[in-house]
Amino acid sequence: MKRPRSALFVPGDKPRAIAKSRTLGADVIILDLEDAVAPEHKEQARENICAALQEGFPCPVWVRLNISGSIWEQADQEAVLCEKPDGLVLPKVEEAGVARSMTLGVPLWLMIETARGVLAAPDLAAEQSVAGLIVGANDLAHDLRTGPDPERTPLLFALSAVVLAARAHNKGVLDAVYNTFTDTVGFERECLNGRALGFDGKTLIHPSQVETANRSFGVSPADVEAAHELLQAWEAGRREGRSLVTVRGRMVEEMHVKAAQDVLAQAGTSAPL
Known part of the structure; x- marks a missing residue:
């Protein structure tokens, strides 16, 4: 598979959004069981995702599980086994053992969202089951205690460290989401910044971001x-x-x-x- 320019997060508890995602032109759809789904909706989200995987998609589909060690971990894994997705996204990974313990036979994309995760990135990228790394900048900025900066200057070292780790092991690497989806100028600027830093593409939170990400990270x-x-x-x-x-x-x-x-x-x- 070509490395994705755009990977759109879609809440697992929103069946209409899941259905619409098939038409948006994203390189990858990430069906989300974690941050986008309230605790009381986790079970329904699993059922929705299982049904959606069985129905199929025109593009690769990954599923973001809840954090390793959570009360939802076993149920999440059982749910995705109903119809294996093309990849699994594991949030807040800080140790290579987490990836090593996943034996579902599905390529893993690990989210780097903490200082420890950044420092462990070379070991994480070296794992055979890992297809790529994804930066989670919101949690990372919080962990590093940095303030808001449209140029992401406080995060540049961490962003480059993740890219370096991925490239050293020939793995994919995706940039973080851009929260203010109505700010189209700022989003495009950050896409171009991410491409300049070496990212293959960008994770997205809104359908309106797909076209810009595909263009910014694509080949003209x-x-x-x-x-x-x-x-x-x-x-x-x-x-x-x-x-x-x-x-x-x-x-x-x-x-x-x-x-x-x-x-x-x-x-x-x-x-x-």
Whole structure:
């Protein structure tokens, strides 16, 4: 699966929202049993999610479970076994043993939401069952005792540390949600900031955010054209035995070739022969 540009949280106790999510164009839907569901609605949410998984989705579907050790943990796991989702999201993970103890045979996405989680990120990303890491910035900011900052300056070290851990182990990594979904300018700015930091995509809380996230973290036609141009120049240079290849006045090295190949892979197109 291509790494998602957009992963939309949908409350498990809202069947209409679950049904609508199939039409929104998000790369991934995350059916939520945790923060978005009140304690008295947990059981109904499990039933809704089980039914939705059996009905199917046009995109990959993950389920966010309640925190490990909670009174809902066993019931959550039993519910998702009704029809295995494409992934499980585990909140507030701080130790690799939590991922190791999950034996449901489903790829795991671990939420990094505390200082301890950030420091453990390299070990978490190294786990074989882990497909990727997700930053939970709201809880992380609280744990770090930082104040609000539209540029996320107090969180930059932690955000980069999570990206670094994921990249070191070739795992996916998703940026945190943006709470003020009516602030479209601020949301797009944070998407572009997340892409610049190295995130694959962004977790979302509202349908209106899907298009912007897909565009911000996606591959444009211009990106694809530039990648093809670079790869064609590289292959031509190799056939001609040239040790130095340039494209538009820029020297091309192996890392540029790999980056161009990654662009085409994300776009779902082929490199030139």
